[in-house]
Amino acid sequence: MVxxxxxxxxxxxxxxxxxxxxxxxxxxxxxxxxxxxxxxSDSLFFNEKTGYSEMKGSVKxxxxxxVLSSNYAQISFNLTTNQLxxxxxxxxVVLKSGNDVAMGNEAVYNFTKSELTFLGDVFFSxxxxxxxxxxxxxxxxxGFASMTGNVxxxxxxxxxxxxxx
Numbered sequence: 223m224v225x226x227x228x229x230x231x232x233x234x235x236x237x238x239x240x241x242x243x244x245x246x247x248x249x250x251x252x253x254x255x256x257x258x259x260x261x262x263s264d265s266l267f268f269n270e271k272t273g274y275s276e277m278k279g280s281v282k283x284x285x286x287x288x289v290l291s292s293n294y295a296q297i298s299f300n301l302t303t304n305q306l307x308x309x310x311x312x313x314x315v316v317l318k319s320g321n322d323v324a325m326g327n328e329a330v331y332n333f334t335k336s337e338l339t340f341l342g343d344v345f346f347s348x349x350x351x352x353x354x355x356x357x358x359x360x361x362x363x364x365g366f367a368s369m370t371g372n373v374x375x376x377x378x379x380x381x382x383x384x385x386x387x
Contacts, residue, residue: 257286263295273299273307281311288319292329306333315340323347326358336363344369351377 264279275297283290293313299306309331317324327342338360346353356371 260284271301273301288317290315290317290329292316308332321349324358331362336361338362350380351375 261277261281261283263277263281266275266277268275277295277297279293281292281295283295290311292311292315294311296308296310297306298308310328311330312328315326315329317329324340324344324346326340326344328340330339330341331337332339340358342356344353344355344358346358352375353369354372354374355369358367358369360367
């Protein structure tokens with residue numbers, strides 16, 4: 223059982239925390255990929271026969287300068303291929319990567335589609351602005367993102383460099 227858990231977290235979670243495309247545009251996800259991964263929670267439950275694990279209380283995944291925290295997380299993987307299929311996090315979900323931050327009530331990462339979805343009171347902060355919405359979907363391969371539900375955007379003007387005169 224411990225071997226399966228280690229396989230999950232050390233072989234497959236990096237795909238969640240990073241992308242093969244350095245143009246994904248969110249924090250340090252791409253450069254953190256080679257860093258060690260650590261995880262913690264108040265409790266961990268794992269079913270080797272179903273490929274399902276559950277973490278409760280103070281859940282935290284970290285890799286390099288990227289940290290995902292929540293109150294609860296579920297992870298499922300395909301027993302035939304031993305590949306992660308989906309990670310679900312809920313309760314004060316926060317993803318910090320470098321100086322960028324994403325928050326929401328829930329987050330789902332679909333590994334097959336390379337799709338990260340934040341739901342409920344979604345907030346993104348990135349150099350140059352913020353976005354609030356009820357739902358945000360990000361393709362971690364392409365960096366394409368869509369926001370829906372009372373979308374509010376604030377863009378900060380780029381600071382002008384002095385001309386030295």
